[in-house]
Amino acid sequence: MNPLRELxxxxxxxxAWDPPSAAAIQAAGAKAIATTSGGVAWSRGVPDAGGLTRTVALEALRRIVRAVTVPVTADIEGGYGDTPEEVAWTVAEVASIGALGVNIEDSAGGQLLDVSAQADRLAAARQAGDLVINARTDTFLMGSGDIDETLARAERYAAAGADGLFVPGVVDPAVIKVLVDGPLPLNVMAHPGAPSVAELAALGVARISVGTGIAQAAYGVAAAAAREVLTVGTYESMSDGLSYGELNDLVGRAAG
Known part of the structure:
Protein backbone atom coordinates (compact mmCIF):
# COMPACT_ATOMS: atom_id res chain seq x y z
CA MET A 1 0.00 0.00 0.00
CA ASN A 2 1.23 3.48 -0.87
CA PRO A 3 2.00 5.27 2.46
CA LEU A 4 0.78 8.57 1.05
CA ARG A 5 -2.75 7.16 1.01
CA GLU A 6 -2.58 6.29 4.70
CA LEU A 7 -1.76 9.74 6.10
CA ALA A 16 9.50 22.58 -1.57
CA TRP A 17 11.74 23.38 -4.52
CA ASP A 18 15.22 22.18 -3.48
CA PRO A 19 16.86 19.98 -0.81
CA PRO A 20 17.27 22.74 1.82
CA SER A 21 13.65 23.86 1.53
CA ALA A 22 12.49 20.23 1.71
CA ALA A 23 14.67 19.54 4.75
CA ALA A 24 13.41 22.68 6.48
CA ILE A 25 9.79 21.75 5.77
CA GLN A 26 10.32 18.26 7.19
CA ALA A 27 12.02 19.73 10.27
CA ALA A 28 8.97 21.97 10.77
CA GLY A 29 6.86 18.84 11.21
CA ALA A 30 5.42 18.06 7.78
CA LYS A 31 4.18 14.49 7.37
CA ALA A 32 4.62 14.73 3.60
CA ILE A 33 6.05 17.24 1.12
CA ALA A 34 4.87 18.39 -2.28
CA THR A 35 7.17 19.92 -4.86
CA THR A 36 6.34 23.08 -6.78
CA SER A 37 7.28 23.30 -10.44
CA GLY A 38 7.34 27.08 -10.18
CA GLY A 39 9.85 27.06 -7.33
CA VAL A 40 11.99 24.44 -9.06
CA ALA A 41 11.94 26.44 -12.30
CA TRP A 42 12.83 29.76 -10.64
CA SER A 43 15.69 28.19 -8.69
CA ARG A 44 17.16 27.11 -12.03
CA GLY A 45 16.72 30.46 -13.70
CA VAL A 46 13.82 29.57 -16.00
CA PRO A 47 10.14 30.59 -15.91
CA ASP A 48 7.37 28.33 -14.69
CA ALA A 49 4.84 26.78 -17.08
CA GLY A 50 7.14 25.62 -19.82
CA GLY A 51 10.64 26.50 -18.65
CA LEU A 52 11.49 23.11 -17.15
CA THR A 53 12.46 20.07 -19.18
CA ARG A 54 11.65 16.56 -18.03
CA THR A 55 15.34 15.88 -17.36
CA VAL A 56 15.81 18.92 -15.14
CA ALA A 57 12.52 18.38 -13.31
CA LEU A 58 13.32 14.74 -12.55
CA GLU A 59 16.83 15.55 -11.35
CA ALA A 60 15.43 18.20 -9.01
CA LEU A 61 12.90 15.67 -7.72
CA ARG A 62 15.64 13.08 -7.15
CA ARG A 63 17.58 15.53 -4.98
CA ILE A 64 14.48 16.45 -2.95
CA VAL A 65 13.50 12.81 -2.35
CA ARG A 66 17.03 12.05 -1.13
CA ALA A 67 16.89 15.00 1.28
CA VAL A 68 13.92 13.83 3.35
CA THR A 69 12.43 10.72 4.92
CA VAL A 70 8.75 11.69 4.60
CA PRO A 71 6.69 10.90 1.48
CA VAL A 72 7.09 13.25 -1.48
CA THR A 73 4.50 14.00 -4.14
CA ALA A 74 5.77 15.58 -7.34
CA ASP A 75 4.41 18.44 -9.41
CA ILE A 76 5.12 17.20 -12.93
CA GLU A 77 3.10 19.91 -14.68
CA GLY A 78 1.45 18.26 -17.70
CA GLY A 79 3.64 15.16 -17.52
CA TYR A 80 6.38 16.54 -19.81
CA GLY A 81 4.85 14.98 -22.90
CA ASP A 82 1.83 15.31 -25.13
CA THR A 83 0.91 11.66 -25.53
CA PRO A 84 -0.31 9.14 -22.95
CA GLU A 85 2.87 7.14 -23.55
CA GLU A 86 5.11 10.10 -22.76
CA VAL A 87 3.16 10.91 -19.59
CA ALA A 88 3.36 7.26 -18.52
CA TRP A 89 7.13 7.29 -19.04
CA THR A 90 7.46 10.38 -16.83
CA VAL A 91 5.31 8.84 -14.11
CA ALA A 92 7.33 5.61 -14.20
CA GLU A 93 10.50 7.66 -13.76
CA VAL A 94 8.95 9.53 -10.83
CA ALA A 95 8.11 6.19 -9.20
CA SER A 96 11.64 4.89 -9.76
CA ILE A 97 13.05 7.98 -8.03
CA GLY A 98 10.97 7.20 -4.96
CA ALA A 99 8.22 9.82 -4.99
CA LEU A 100 4.80 8.45 -4.05
CA GLY A 101 2.47 10.83 -5.85
CA VAL A 102 2.11 13.18 -8.81
CA ASN A 103 0.10 16.19 -9.87
CA ILE A 104 -0.82 16.12 -13.56
CA GLU A 105 -2.49 19.23 -14.99
CA ASP A 106 -4.98 19.50 -17.84
CA SER A 107 -3.78 22.67 -19.54
CA ALA A 108 -0.97 23.64 -21.86
CA GLY A 109 -0.01 26.96 -23.40
CA GLY A 110 -2.68 28.73 -21.41
CA GLN A 111 -5.49 26.54 -22.74
CA LEU A 112 -7.47 23.66 -21.27
CA LEU A 113 -6.84 20.29 -22.90
CA ASP A 114 -9.61 18.19 -24.34
CA VAL A 115 -11.13 16.23 -21.48
CA SER A 116 -11.02 12.89 -23.33
CA ALA A 117 -7.36 13.35 -24.21
CA GLN A 118 -6.57 14.21 -20.60
CA ALA A 119 -8.48 11.18 -19.36
CA ASP A 120 -6.35 9.00 -21.65
CA ARG A 121 -3.19 10.59 -20.23
CA LEU A 122 -4.36 9.94 -16.66
CA ALA A 123 -5.27 6.34 -17.48
CA ALA A 124 -1.76 5.81 -18.84
CA ALA A 125 -0.30 7.36 -15.70
CA ARG A 126 -2.42 5.01 -13.59
CA GLN A 127 -0.93 2.01 -15.37
CA ALA A 128 2.62 3.30 -14.94
CA GLY A 129 2.91 2.89 -11.17
CA ASP A 130 1.20 2.78 -7.80
CA LEU A 131 1.38 6.50 -7.23
CA VAL A 132 -1.30 8.78 -5.80
CA ILE A 133 -2.53 10.72 -8.83
CA ASN A 134 -3.77 14.21 -8.08
CA ALA A 135 -5.59 15.30 -11.23
CA ARG A 136 -5.26 19.06 -11.56
CA THR A 137 -7.89 20.89 -13.55
CA ASP A 138 -7.36 24.49 -14.56
CA THR A 139 -11.02 25.26 -15.17
CA PHE A 140 -10.81 28.16 -12.71
CA LEU A 141 -7.33 29.36 -13.73
CA MET A 142 -7.61 29.19 -17.50
CA GLY A 143 -11.17 28.12 -18.25
CA SER A 144 -14.63 29.41 -17.55
CA GLY A 145 -14.62 28.85 -13.81
CA ASP A 146 -17.72 26.76 -14.31
CA ILE A 147 -18.50 24.35 -11.47
CA ASP A 148 -20.44 21.95 -13.70
CA GLU A 149 -17.53 21.71 -16.13
CA THR A 150 -15.16 21.11 -13.23
CA LEU A 151 -17.34 18.31 -11.86
CA ALA A 152 -17.72 16.78 -15.33
CA ARG A 153 -13.96 16.69 -15.68
CA ALA A 154 -13.70 15.19 -12.19
CA GLU A 155 -16.03 12.37 -13.24
CA ARG A 156 -13.89 11.57 -16.27
CA TYR A 157 -10.66 11.78 -14.29
CA ALA A 158 -12.02 9.54 -11.54
CA ALA A 159 -13.00 6.95 -14.14
CA ALA A 160 -9.47 7.14 -15.55
CA GLY A 161 -7.99 6.26 -12.15
CA ALA A 162 -7.22 9.59 -10.47
CA ASP A 163 -7.14 9.58 -6.67
CA GLY A 164 -7.95 13.25 -6.14
CA LEU A 165 -8.96 16.50 -7.81
CA PHE A 166 -6.80 19.64 -7.56
CA VAL A 167 -8.54 22.90 -8.50
CA PRO A 168 -6.16 25.87 -8.20
CA GLY A 169 -7.90 29.20 -7.96
CA VAL A 170 -10.77 27.99 -5.77
CA VAL A 171 -10.89 29.36 -2.21
CA ASP A 172 -14.57 30.38 -1.96
CA PRO A 173 -16.13 28.17 0.75
CA ALA A 174 -19.39 27.80 -1.19
CA VAL A 175 -17.58 26.53 -4.28
CA ILE A 176 -15.31 24.31 -2.19
CA LYS A 177 -18.34 22.68 -0.55
CA VAL A 178 -19.85 21.80 -3.91
CA LEU A 179 -16.57 20.33 -5.16
CA VAL A 180 -16.01 18.39 -1.93
CA ASP A 181 -19.28 16.60 -2.62
CA GLY A 182 -18.06 15.63 -6.10
CA PRO A 183 -16.55 12.33 -7.26
CA LEU A 184 -12.97 12.85 -6.01
CA PRO A 185 -11.33 14.07 -2.79
CA LEU A 186 -10.48 17.76 -3.18
CA ASN A 187 -7.08 19.47 -3.02
CA VAL A 188 -7.16 23.24 -2.42
CA MET A 189 -4.21 25.53 -3.06
CA ALA A 190 -4.23 28.00 -0.18
CA HIS A 191 -2.68 31.46 -0.03
CA PRO A 192 -2.92 34.58 2.14
CA GLY A 193 -6.58 35.47 2.45
CA ALA A 194 -7.80 31.90 1.87
CA PRO A 195 -9.69 29.99 4.57
CA SER A 196 -7.46 28.57 7.30
CA VAL A 197 -6.45 24.92 7.45
CA ALA A 198 -9.07 24.37 10.16
CA GLU A 199 -11.77 26.01 8.04
CA LEU A 200 -10.82 23.99 4.97
CA ALA A 201 -10.83 20.82 7.06
CA ALA A 202 -14.34 21.64 8.30
CA LEU A 203 -15.46 22.00 4.68
CA GLY A 204 -14.18 18.48 3.96
CA VAL A 205 -11.06 19.34 1.95
CA ALA A 206 -8.76 16.30 1.72
CA ARG A 207 -5.46 17.99 0.76
CA ILE A 208 -4.12 21.49 1.29
CA SER A 209 -1.03 22.74 -0.52
CA VAL A 210 0.43 26.21 -1.04
CA GLY A 211 1.89 26.01 -4.55
CA THR A 212 4.63 28.55 -5.12
CA GLY A 213 3.70 30.46 -1.96
CA ILE A 214 6.66 29.50 0.24
CA ALA A 215 9.12 30.02 -2.63
CA GLN A 216 7.60 33.43 -3.32
CA ALA A 217 7.92 34.31 0.37
CA ALA A 218 11.57 33.23 0.40
CA TYR A 219 12.42 35.30 -2.66
CA GLY A 220 10.41 38.16 -1.18
CA VAL A 221 12.67 38.10 1.87
CA ALA A 222 15.72 38.17 -0.41
CA ALA A 223 14.37 41.23 -2.21
CA ALA A 224 13.37 43.01 1.02
CA ALA A 225 16.71 42.31 2.71
CA ALA A 226 18.64 43.54 -0.31
CA ARG A 227 16.56 46.75 -0.48
CA GLU A 228 17.10 47.36 3.24
CA VAL A 229 20.87 46.90 3.03
CA LEU A 230 21.14 49.04 -0.10
CA THR A 231 18.92 51.88 1.12
CA VAL A 232 18.77 52.41 4.88
CA GLY A 233 21.81 50.23 5.56
CA THR A 234 20.26 48.04 8.25
CA TYR A 235 19.64 44.31 8.42
CA GLU A 236 16.34 43.66 10.21
CA SER A 237 14.77 41.85 7.25
CA MET A 238 17.20 38.99 7.88
CA SER A 239 16.32 38.57 11.55
CA ASP A 240 13.82 35.73 11.10
CA GLY A 241 16.15 33.57 9.02
CA LEU A 242 17.46 30.18 10.08
CA SER A 243 20.78 30.38 11.82
CA TYR A 244 23.86 29.47 9.79
CA GLY A 245 24.44 26.36 11.91
CA GLU A 246 20.84 25.18 11.71
CA LEU A 247 20.65 25.54 7.95
CA ASN A 248 24.07 24.01 7.43
CA ASP A 249 23.11 21.05 9.61
CA LEU A 250 19.82 20.57 7.71
CA VAL A 251 21.66 20.54 4.40
CA GLY A 252 24.35 18.27 5.75
CA ARG A 253 21.82 15.72 6.97
CA ALA A 254 19.99 15.94 3.64
CA ALA A 255 23.22 15.33 1.73
CA GLY A 256 24.35 12.56 4.05
Whole structure:
Protein backbone atom coordinates (compact mmCIF):
# COMPACT_ATOMS: atom_id res chain seq x y z
CA MET A 1 0.00 0.00 0.00
CA ASN A 2 1.23 3.48 -0.87
CA PRO A 3 2.00 5.27 2.46
CA LEU A 4 0.78 8.57 1.05
CA ARG A 5 -2.75 7.16 1.01
CA GLU A 6 -2.58 6.29 4.70
CA LEU A 7 -1.76 9.74 6.10
CA UNK A 8 -4.45 11.55 8.12
CA UNK A 9 -6.80 13.96 6.37
CA UNK A 10 -6.64 16.74 5.60
CA UNK A 11 -3.12 16.20 4.37
CA UNK A 12 -1.25 19.51 4.61
CA UNK A 13 1.53 19.68 2.04
CA UNK A 14 3.99 22.58 2.19
CA UNK A 15 5.70 22.86 -1.20
CA ALA A 16 9.50 22.58 -1.57
CA TRP A 17 11.74 23.38 -4.52
CA ASP A 18 15.22 22.18 -3.48
CA PRO A 19 16.86 19.98 -0.81
CA PRO A 20 17.27 22.74 1.82
CA SER A 21 13.65 23.86 1.53
CA ALA A 22 12.49 20.23 1.71
CA ALA A 23 14.67 19.54 4.75
CA ALA A 24 13.41 22.68 6.48
CA ILE A 25 9.79 21.75 5.77
CA GLN A 26 10.32 18.26 7.19
CA ALA A 27 12.02 19.73 10.27
CA ALA A 28 8.97 21.97 10.77
CA GLY A 29 6.86 18.84 11.21
CA ALA A 30 5.42 18.06 7.78
CA LYS A 31 4.18 14.49 7.37
CA ALA A 32 4.62 14.73 3.60
CA ILE A 33 6.05 17.24 1.12
CA ALA A 34 4.87 18.39 -2.28
CA THR A 35 7.17 19.92 -4.86
CA THR A 36 6.34 23.08 -6.78
CA SER A 37 7.28 23.30 -10.44
CA GLY A 38 7.34 27.08 -10.18
CA GLY A 39 9.85 27.06 -7.33
CA VAL A 40 11.99 24.44 -9.06
CA ALA A 41 11.94 26.44 -12.30
CA TRP A 42 12.83 29.76 -10.64
CA SER A 43 15.69 28.19 -8.69
CA ARG A 44 17.16 27.11 -12.03
CA GLY A 45 16.72 30.46 -13.70
CA VAL A 46 13.82 29.57 -16.00
CA PRO A 47 10.14 30.59 -15.91
CA ASP A 48 7.37 28.33 -14.69
CA ALA A 49 4.84 26.78 -17.08
CA GLY A 50 7.14 25.62 -19.82
CA GLY A 51 10.64 26.50 -18.65
CA LEU A 52 11.49 23.11 -17.15
CA THR A 53 12.46 20.07 -19.18
CA ARG A 54 11.65 16.56 -18.03
CA THR A 55 15.34 15.88 -17.36
CA VAL A 56 15.81 18.92 -15.14
CA ALA A 57 12.52 18.38 -13.31
CA LEU A 58 13.32 14.74 -12.55
CA GLU A 59 16.83 15.55 -11.35
CA ALA A 60 15.43 18.20 -9.01
CA LEU A 61 12.90 15.67 -7.72
CA ARG A 62 15.64 13.08 -7.15
CA ARG A 63 17.58 15.53 -4.98
CA ILE A 64 14.48 16.45 -2.95
CA VAL A 65 13.50 12.81 -2.35
CA ARG A 66 17.03 12.05 -1.13
CA ALA A 67 16.89 15.00 1.28
CA VAL A 68 13.92 13.83 3.35
CA THR A 69 12.43 10.72 4.92
CA VAL A 70 8.75 11.69 4.60
CA PRO A 71 6.69 10.90 1.48
CA VAL A 72 7.09 13.25 -1.48
CA THR A 73 4.50 14.00 -4.14
CA ALA A 74 5.77 15.58 -7.34
CA ASP A 75 4.41 18.44 -9.41
CA ILE A 76 5.12 17.20 -12.93
CA GLU A 77 3.10 19.91 -14.68
CA GLY A 78 1.45 18.26 -17.70
CA GLY A 79 3.64 15.16 -17.52
CA TYR A 80 6.38 16.54 -19.81
CA GLY A 81 4.85 14.98 -22.90
CA ASP A 82 1.83 15.31 -25.13
CA THR A 83 0.91 11.66 -25.53
CA PRO A 84 -0.31 9.14 -22.95
CA GLU A 85 2.87 7.14 -23.55
CA GLU A 86 5.11 10.10 -22.76
CA VAL A 87 3.16 10.91 -19.59
CA ALA A 88 3.36 7.26 -18.52
CA TRP A 89 7.13 7.29 -19.04
CA THR A 90 7.46 10.38 -16.83
CA VAL A 91 5.31 8.84 -14.11
CA ALA A 92 7.33 5.61 -14.20
CA GLU A 93 10.50 7.66 -13.76
CA VAL A 94 8.95 9.53 -10.83
CA ALA A 95 8.11 6.19 -9.20
CA SER A 96 11.64 4.89 -9.76
CA ILE A 97 13.05 7.98 -8.03
CA GLY A 98 10.97 7.20 -4.96
CA ALA A 99 8.22 9.82 -4.99
CA LEU A 100 4.80 8.45 -4.05
CA GLY A 101 2.47 10.83 -5.85
CA VAL A 102 2.11 13.18 -8.81
CA ASN A 103 0.10 16.19 -9.87
CA ILE A 104 -0.82 16.12 -13.56
CA GLU A 105 -2.49 19.23 -14.99
CA ASP A 106 -4.98 19.50 -17.84
CA SER A 107 -3.78 22.67 -19.54
CA ALA A 108 -0.97 23.64 -21.86
CA GLY A 109 -0.01 26.96 -23.40
CA GLY A 110 -2.68 28.73 -21.41
CA GLN A 111 -5.49 26.54 -22.74
CA LEU A 112 -7.47 23.66 -21.27
CA LEU A 113 -6.84 20.29 -22.90
CA ASP A 114 -9.61 18.19 -24.34
CA VAL A 115 -11.13 16.23 -21.48
CA SER A 116 -11.02 12.89 -23.33
CA ALA A 117 -7.36 13.35 -24.21
CA GLN A 118 -6.57 14.21 -20.60
CA ALA A 119 -8.48 11.18 -19.36
CA ASP A 120 -6.35 9.00 -21.65
CA ARG A 121 -3.19 10.59 -20.23
CA LEU A 122 -4.36 9.94 -16.66
CA ALA A 123 -5.27 6.34 -17.48
CA ALA A 124 -1.76 5.81 -18.84
CA ALA A 125 -0.30 7.36 -15.70
CA ARG A 126 -2.42 5.01 -13.59
CA GLN A 127 -0.93 2.01 -15.37
CA ALA A 128 2.62 3.30 -14.94
CA GLY A 129 2.91 2.89 -11.17
CA ASP A 130 1.20 2.78 -7.80
CA LEU A 131 1.38 6.50 -7.23
CA VAL A 132 -1.30 8.78 -5.80
CA ILE A 133 -2.53 10.72 -8.83
CA ASN A 134 -3.77 14.21 -8.08
CA ALA A 135 -5.59 15.30 -11.23
CA ARG A 136 -5.26 19.06 -11.56
CA THR A 137 -7.89 20.89 -13.55
CA ASP A 138 -7.36 24.49 -14.56
CA THR A 139 -11.02 25.26 -15.17
CA PHE A 140 -10.81 28.16 -12.71
CA LEU A 141 -7.33 29.36 -13.73
CA MET A 142 -7.61 29.19 -17.50
CA GLY A 143 -11.17 28.12 -18.25
CA SER A 144 -14.63 29.41 -17.55
CA GLY A 145 -14.62 28.85 -13.81
CA ASP A 146 -17.72 26.76 -14.31
CA ILE A 147 -18.50 24.35 -11.47
CA ASP A 148 -20.44 21.95 -13.70
CA GLU A 149 -17.53 21.71 -16.13
CA THR A 150 -15.16 21.11 -13.23
CA LEU A 151 -17.34 18.31 -11.86
CA ALA A 152 -17.72 16.78 -15.33
CA ARG A 153 -13.96 16.69 -15.68
CA ALA A 154 -13.70 15.19 -12.19
CA GLU A 155 -16.03 12.37 -13.24
CA ARG A 156 -13.89 11.57 -16.27
CA TYR A 157 -10.66 11.78 -14.29
CA ALA A 158 -12.02 9.54 -11.54
CA ALA A 159 -13.00 6.95 -14.14
CA ALA A 160 -9.47 7.14 -15.55
CA GLY A 161 -7.99 6.26 -12.15
CA ALA A 162 -7.22 9.59 -10.47
CA ASP A 163 -7.14 9.58 -6.67
CA GLY A 164 -7.95 13.25 -6.14
CA LEU A 165 -8.96 16.50 -7.81
CA PHE A 166 -6.80 19.64 -7.56
CA VAL A 167 -8.54 22.90 -8.50
CA PRO A 168 -6.16 25.87 -8.20
CA GLY A 169 -7.90 29.20 -7.96
CA VAL A 170 -10.77 27.99 -5.77
CA VAL A 171 -10.89 29.36 -2.21
CA ASP A 172 -14.57 30.38 -1.96
CA PRO A 173 -16.13 28.17 0.75
CA ALA A 174 -19.39 27.80 -1.19
CA VAL A 175 -17.58 26.53 -4.28
CA ILE A 176 -15.31 24.31 -2.19
CA LYS A 177 -18.34 22.68 -0.55
CA VAL A 178 -19.85 21.80 -3.91
CA LEU A 179 -16.57 20.33 -5.16
CA VAL A 180 -16.01 18.39 -1.93
CA ASP A 181 -19.28 16.60 -2.62
CA GLY A 182 -18.06 15.63 -6.10
CA PRO A 183 -16.55 12.33 -7.26
CA LEU A 184 -12.97 12.85 -6.01
CA PRO A 185 -11.33 14.07 -2.79
CA LEU A 186 -10.48 17.76 -3.18
CA ASN A 187 -7.08 19.47 -3.02
CA VAL A 188 -7.16 23.24 -2.42
CA MET A 189 -4.21 25.53 -3.06
CA ALA A 190 -4.23 28.00 -0.18
CA HIS A 191 -2.68 31.46 -0.03
CA PRO A 192 -2.92 34.58 2.14
CA GLY A 193 -6.58 35.47 2.45
CA ALA A 194 -7.80 31.90 1.87
CA PRO A 195 -9.69 29.99 4.57
CA SER A 196 -7.46 28.57 7.30
CA VAL A 197 -6.45 24.92 7.45
CA ALA A 198 -9.07 24.37 10.16
CA GLU A 199 -11.77 26.01 8.04
CA LEU A 200 -10.82 23.99 4.97
CA ALA A 201 -10.83 20.82 7.06
CA ALA A 202 -14.34 21.64 8.30
CA LEU A 203 -15.46 22.00 4.68
CA GLY A 204 -14.18 18.48 3.96
CA VAL A 205 -11.06 19.34 1.95
CA ALA A 206 -8.76 16.30 1.72
CA ARG A 207 -5.46 17.99 0.76
CA ILE A 208 -4.12 21.49 1.29
CA SER A 209 -1.03 22.74 -0.52
CA VAL A 210 0.43 26.21 -1.04
CA GLY A 211 1.89 26.01 -4.55
CA THR A 212 4.63 28.55 -5.12
CA GLY A 213 3.70 30.46 -1.96
CA ILE A 214 6.66 29.50 0.24
CA ALA A 215 9.12 30.02 -2.63
CA GLN A 216 7.60 33.43 -3.32
CA ALA A 217 7.92 34.31 0.37
CA ALA A 218 11.57 33.23 0.40
CA TYR A 219 12.42 35.30 -2.66
CA GLY A 220 10.41 38.16 -1.18
CA VAL A 221 12.67 38.10 1.87
CA ALA A 222 15.72 38.17 -0.41
CA ALA A 223 14.37 41.23 -2.21
CA ALA A 224 13.37 43.01 1.02
CA ALA A 225 16.71 42.31 2.71
CA ALA A 226 18.64 43.54 -0.31
CA ARG A 227 16.56 46.75 -0.48
CA GLU A 228 17.10 47.36 3.24
CA VAL A 229 20.87 46.90 3.03
CA LEU A 230 21.14 49.04 -0.10
CA THR A 231 18.92 51.88 1.12
CA VAL A 232 18.77 52.41 4.88
CA GLY A 233 21.81 50.23 5.56
CA THR A 234 20.26 48.04 8.25
CA TYR A 235 19.64 44.31 8.42
CA GLU A 236 16.34 43.66 10.21
CA SER A 237 14.77 41.85 7.25
CA MET A 238 17.20 38.99 7.88
CA SER A 239 16.32 38.57 11.55
CA ASP A 240 13.82 35.73 11.10
CA GLY A 241 16.15 33.57 9.02
CA LEU A 242 17.46 30.18 10.08
CA SER A 243 20.78 30.38 11.82
CA TYR A 244 23.86 29.47 9.79
CA GLY A 245 24.44 26.36 11.91
CA GLU A 246 20.84 25.18 11.71
CA LEU A 247 20.65 25.54 7.95
CA ASN A 248 24.07 24.01 7.43
CA ASP A 249 23.11 21.05 9.61
CA LEU A 250 19.82 20.57 7.71
CA VAL A 251 21.66 20.54 4.40
CA GLY A 252 24.35 18.27 5.75
CA ARG A 253 21.82 15.72 6.97
CA ALA A 254 19.99 15.94 3.64
CA ALA A 255 23.22 15.33 1.73
CA GLY A 256 24.35 12.56 4.05
Missing amino acids: PKPLVLPN
